[in-house]
Amino acid sequence: MLLGEETELEALLARLGGGSGGARPKVHVAIGVDGSLRAGDELAVGGDGNAGEEWIVKFAATNDPADIGPLEEAYARMARAAHIDMAETKLIPSASGPGHFATKRFDRPAPGKRLHMVSLGGALEASPHMPSVDYDGFLKATLAITHSMADVEQAFRRMVFNVLSRNRDDHVRQHAYLMDDRGNWRLAPAFDLTFSNGPGGEHYMAVQGEGRTITREHVEKLGKGHGISAKRVAAVIDDVRSALADWPMHARETGIGVSLTTVSEGLDSVTRQFG
Ligand SMILES: Nc1ncnc2c1ncn2[C@@H]1O[C@H](COP(=O)(O)OP(=O)(O)O)[C@@H](O)[C@H]1O
Numbered sequence: 001m002l003l004g005e006e007t008e009l010e011a012l013l014a015r016l017g018g019g020s021g022g023a024r025p026k027v028h029v030a031i032g033v034d035g036s037l038r039a040g041d042e043l044a045v046g047g048d049g050n051a052g053e054e055w056i057v058k059f060a061a062t063n064d065p066a067d068i069g070p071l072e073e074a075y076a077r078m079a080r081a082a083h084i085d086m087a088e089t090k091l092i093p094s095a096s097g098p099g100h101f102a103t104k105r106f107d108r109p110a111p112g113k114r115l116h117m118v119s120l121g122g123a124l125e126a127s128p129h130m131p132s133v134d135y136d137g138f139l140k141a142t143l144a145i146t147h148s149m150a151d152v153e154q155a156f157r158r159m160v161f162n163v164l165s166r167n168r169d170d171h172v173r174q175h176a177y178l179m180d181d182r183g184n185w186r187l188a189p190a191f192d193l194t195f196s197n198g199p200g201g202e203h204y205m206a207v208q209g210e211g212r213t214i215t216r217e218h219v220e221k222l223g224k225g226h227g228i229s230a231k232r233v234a235a236v237i238d239d240v241r242s243a244l245a246d247w248p249m250h251a252r253e254t255g256i257g258v259s260l261t262t263v264s265e266g267l268d269s270v271t272r273q274f275g
């Protein structure tokens with residue numbers, strides 16, 4: 001379908017909710033307690049005590065490396081190690097190549113239960129197609145929407161991770177907020193973390209006006225401006241650095257193939273320039 005060829009799969013993919021946003025093709029599935037997979041819309045029909053959980057399964061876009069599934073899983077593991085809030089993720093084996101990345105939906109916490117979700121771009125009516133908000137704006141929006149300094153620090157931590165892991169596809173639809181039962185909004189878990197190029201090789205969201213050669217000083221200045229102590233900033237940077245230092249282990253365990261050299265060199269170069 002991506003190559004414009006006709007396929008019999010169109011109806012099935014439409015039913016699986018293929019257009020759930022983002023750039024990559026994806027499907028919504030229910031994973032039963034026994035591990036069985038069903039179309040997401042069959043979940044409510046369950047009735048056999050095997051209600052299951054709702055997950056999103058992602059497939060490679062035409063310009064993705066073949067091991068994009070393992071790559072996103074390796075990034076999710078490193079993010080968790082850096083104390084970044086992430087939904088549960090796993091690799092679903094493929095018959096024809098590396099596994100597909102799957103993530104448990106954080107906006108569907110239990111069968112039949114749905115949480116309101118709004119992206120950063122939605123909240124600010126900011127364009128996702130061009131760099132329209134920087135990390136200063138993201139942190140300000142996070143405080144205004146959540147009234148939570150813990151969430152501001154979590155957003156800051158995500159920024160440090162995105163800089164040091166070279167995740168430059170960090171536009172305004174890559175961050176979101178969730179509403180709880182009492183109407184309080186909180187920062188949603190992080191998602192779509194991977195090694196990536198932003199527009200012209202720069203981050204969509206700049207740090208202190210810098211989109212490419214982001215250094216420790218830029219990050220420290222931004223943290224200070226948002227009331228995060230120098231000690232906390234240093235701790236966050238240390239957490240992210242030590243999580244990313246385990247890249248070779250995660251690459252091995254998730255089965256990274258063609259991306260190994262590109263990502264290893266990319267991580268080295270951003271770490272060096274960061275100082
Ligand atoms: N675990 C999750 N729970 C709920 N919604 C999610 C989750 N992961 C991603 N999303 C939503 O799905 C959209 C597409 O997912 P994303 O991983 O960004 O795909 P892509 O790589 O195609 O950009 C996201 O913008 C977000 O709104």
Ligand SMILES: [Mg+2]
Nearest residue numbers: 022023174192
């Ligand atoms: Mg995305």
